[in-house]
Amino acid sequence: MIIRLVEYLQERLQTVIAVCYVLMAGLTIWGSVVAYHSHHTHMFFEKWPGFWSLFGLVACFGLLIVAKWLGNCVKTREDYYDD
């Protein structure tokens, strides 16, 4: 059943991606509305529309860029310690 579900989704990959985009947009709108009305925000900028979406994206990009840059410095061959 799991295999069939995975293959069903793989066959409709473009649709899955489109649904994901729609969900992301919907989530951002809903999240912005919730943040606007919420008293749980910690700082004023958390009420900005789409703040947490942008936060997630920037956090991910930041981590990936640092990992990519650091990888150039610290990555080495697998048998580095073997000899």
Added chain:
Amino acid sequence: MIDFWLHPAFILIVGALLLPIMKNPVVRRPFLVLVPVLTFAQILAVNAKPGVYGVVSYLNWNLTFGRVDNLSTIFAFIMGLMCIIGTVYGMHDKNQFQHMASWFYAAGSLGVIYCADYLVLFLFWEMMSFGSVFLIWCAKGPKALKAGYRYLFVHTAGGLFLLAGFVLRYQATGGDLFFGPLDVANPQLYTYLIAIGLIVNAAVPPFHSWLPDAYAEATFNGSVFLCAFTTKTAIYACIRALSGMDLLIPLGLVMILGAIIYGIMENDSRRVLAWDIISQVGYMVVGIGIGTPLAINGAAAHAVVHILYKSLLFMGVGSVMYMTGKTKLTELGGLYKKMPVTMFLTLIGGLSVSAFPLFCAFVSKAMIITAAMNEHMMWTGYLLLVGSAGPFVYVCLKLVYYIFFGEECDADTMDKAAEPPVNMKIAMMFGAFMCVLVGTYVPFLYNMLPFQFVEYHPYGAYHIAETLQILAFAGFGFFVFRKYLKPTDTISIDLDWIYRMFGRGFYWFDKMVVERVDTWVSRIWDFVLITILMQVSKFWSWFDWHAIDGVVDGLARSVRSLGGQVRRLQSGQIQYNIYFAATVMAIAIFAYAFAS
């Protein structure tokens, strides 16, 4: 009434000692389930009656083996549960030695959790180190052997820091061995020594490199035990002793973010998970550093859920390793076709570590972030939130994608791939069930937390919206960047380089300097001292030959010559004898007459 308190660790130790005689699988398998289940039952029984038990007088000390309070109960509960899951997962493994090591290791953890003084703590602390190292050595092979020695080296060093710390404290306080909160506001040398001893086991930088090094080399089921006990027992000990120590906050943040970056770069699936342990333990360390009741609740809760989802992930990856013999992401891919159930259960572990709503980490991680925000540590709070994007990217997406989806692995690996034995699946299903149970039925976890007066409600609309947005857009970031994230056949240099290179440098120094000096000293010895000795010997040889032997030989020659003369006198003819005797007598008479 007899006041008898049975330590749960005692059941595991006795079970481990009896295990070698259980050779028949019909007896051994039920026994492997029975012992951890009995231990867990005893933990529940012990936890039901808080108090101080098992006090033993030894020399001038009162050693306390059983302190049952709000903090020890929650940690003992999850360790007992984990012991059942881990043992069932590896139940089919015929290596009795490994099961014994696992139980000694778990017993050490329970001993630490229930103890109330540093001597007992140290005893069980070392039992954990020596029990766990066999889970690495049981993997066999030179890499596991070396990793085990490095692991033991680091933990022994950590243990010595702890020992030095509490001995100094004993001296400074006039004999106090009580294992409780240290005065972190006015730290002394012993405070730092004890802190180092504890945080080495929590893999806090710069003492963290042992973790990915060792856990990636352990056996398929050994790493399931390892991922649960050492770091979380250390977190328990840190909560007990170091709550509110400010220094832990930056250290925890370095753990969270640094480990995510190293996890992203990693190729070995178990190392990815090992880096994620450091990252998630970083949240707990930050919580301990903040030290408020909410933060401590968060640290304890996150320790519990971390054990659940991380063991599930290690079981998923361990199943892949057990069936295919592969752990590198570059050698795996497309396994969902052969291992769909394992994929599904590993995905639940991935969603749990990512703190998706309805999964366990959602109800724990946010407590620590909220505690930071409540204390107006805004930078800390936002950095913790940056860190919450990481696990979704490199565990849930990268790890699951490159093992079970992505490019299909080679035909040989694909042929070997299949669902693991039923006991492994049962353990994973139970772990997945617990991840969802804790994430959905919040009181299950919250009723066990140390500070019951603190209220926290994780399922607020704002928290759900914030989390989902961060995760969704972090996932989008992965999607955009995915070609740069492709695993490579590399390792990443870390701080273990220092002691690995120190060891290699020591070897080089020994070979190039000590050995050469030794050779030169030998040569000088040969050239100077032996020559002098030879000359002296030659002289004494000459002296012996010419002086001693000359005197002795000369004497002998004289005696022989005299003997020859005497022999001539004794011709045997009577007239000659009378003649010589008369002559001698005449000489004697004349001599006497002239002399008088």
